[in-house]
Amino acid sequence: MSEPNPGFLPDYAAFARAVYETGILSDPWLYGDPRFSMTGVVLSQDFAARLAEVGEAVAYLHEEMVEILAAEPELLKSFFHLTPYQQLMWETSGGLWHGMARADVFECEDGRLQCCELNSDTPSGQPEAVILNQLLQANHPGLIDPNAGFSDRFVEMLRESNAKRTDDPLRSVAIVYPTELTEDLGMIAIFTRWLEAAGITVVSGSPFNLRRTQTGIEVFGQEVDLVLRHYKTDWWSEREVVWSDAESYLDEEPLEGPLMALLDAEVQGQVTVVNPFGAVVTQNKLSLAFFWEEKARFSPEAQSSIERFIPETYRMTGLSHDRLRAERNLWVLKSDYGCEGAETVCGPFVDQDNWEKTVDLAIPEHFVAQKFFSAKANAEGFIPNYGVFVLAGAAAGYFTRLSKTSTEYSAVTVPTYLKP
Numbered sequence: 001m002s003e004p005n006p007g008f009l010p011d012y013a014a015f016a017r018a019v020y021e022t023g024i025l026s027d028p029w030l031y032g033d034p035r036f037s038m039t040g041v042v043l044s045q046d047f048a049a050r051l052a053e054v055g056e057a058v059a060y061l062h063e064e065m066v067e068i069l070a071a072e073p074e075l076l077k078s079f080f081h082l083t084p085y086q087q088l089m090w091e092t093s094g095g096l097w098h099g100m101a102r103a104d105v106f107e108c109e110d111g112r113l114q115c116c117e118l119n120s121d122t123p124s125g126q127p128e129a130v131i132l133n134q135l136l137q138a139n140h141p142g143l144i145d146p147n148a149g150f151s152d153r154f155v156e157m158l159r160e161s162n163a164k165r166t167d168d169p170l171r172s173v174a175i176v177y178p179t180e181l182t183e184d185l186g187m188i189a190i191f192t193r194w195l196e197a198a199g200i201t202v203v204s205g206s207p208f209n210l211r212r213t214q215t216g217i218e219v220f221g222q223e224v225d226l227v228l229r230h231y232k233t234d235w236w237s238e239r240e241v242v243w244s245d246a247e248s249y250l251d252e253e254p255l256e257g258p259l260m261a262l263l264d265a266e267v268q269g270q271v272t273v274v275n276p277f278g279a280v281v282t283q284n285k286l287s288l289a290f291f292w293e294e295k296a297r298f299s300p301e302a303q304s305s306i307e308r309f310i311p312e313t314y315r316m317t318g319l320s321h322d323r324l325r326a327e328r329n330l331w332v333l334k335s336d337y338g339c340e341g342a343e344t345v346c347g348p349f350v351d352q353d354n355w356e357k358t359v360d361l362a363i364p365e366h367f368v369a370q371k372f373f374s375a376k377a378n379a380e381g382f383i384p385n386y387g388v389f390v391l392a393g394a395a396a397g398y399f400t401r402l403s404k405t406s407t408e409y410s411a412v413t414v415p416t417y418l419k420p
Contacts, residue, residue: 055388
């Protein structure tokens, strides 16, 4: 598979043309401003190793949590309050949840590294991480591209996942995603490119394009060995509002037909799902509160990782409204399945009136309160959010965004390189 190699790019206009020509990334501008930066973030080998350590440790924390919950089903029910279909996803997963994840890591002003969450359900950013590094490598001579082997490791992860189910080689994959959302098209395109280059047949569609057969699952008439799931677990299930003044979703019912078909085929050993549906628990931000509130249940090594890498996090149900109102500068409120900054309110970045409204309107069962930490800005005043991709438990690449605040999700995405 050929990689984009336009050579040295003199300006953003030339870079934008190269972006379009990849056929993967699009929209080099966002609201009239550059969406990307041509100047890469350069990590030392030591700092990159520290980031990788955090990503792998946090993934391991989630694995240990899954084992604890599998051994104590009542603890899962009392802590997470899953809906009936979310509970079904969990129970049929057999404790499987991981194939690919992205840990969001920040460097604090005091030098600590903090992971605010692990995106273990439908992690994104892979096209930007890989393609930007390739496009701008010539502009950064002598530096190492840490994402150069990402595609091979991605395909190998899928093959290993499938091999746990069957001895037959991985021959066909269905990529299932929300086809109405155009922002996912680059990811679907690059996954398709990587898989087809490895000789694997690919078909893509929405959950409504799945069909149960006697021998497995087919999409548009193509029976597949593996379903690469880029459709969020909470979208497969009942959809619940998290604000007391919000109207119910128009599509609040679960996707019962497609979900039951896929779960049945998976339970029968006829198809592999990646990420597995156990991610319905690991993606839930109540897991971050579980680490702190149930820390004594974890191994000594895991307890150390919780204290080192996870900001203190607690269920909102365990904190009084009066305390949260009084301690605005100490807390960030996050909903259980909110993503990309949605349903995340950072106390220090809003005024007291808006904070109190947030506290009053949030449905406590759906929120956690996480201790605010001061992220370190770079020389230009931007805060790097380091995304550490984890494939099959091992760090596999980096995705960096720069923003003025740690909760700004319309940030500039930059290539990430390593010093030799």
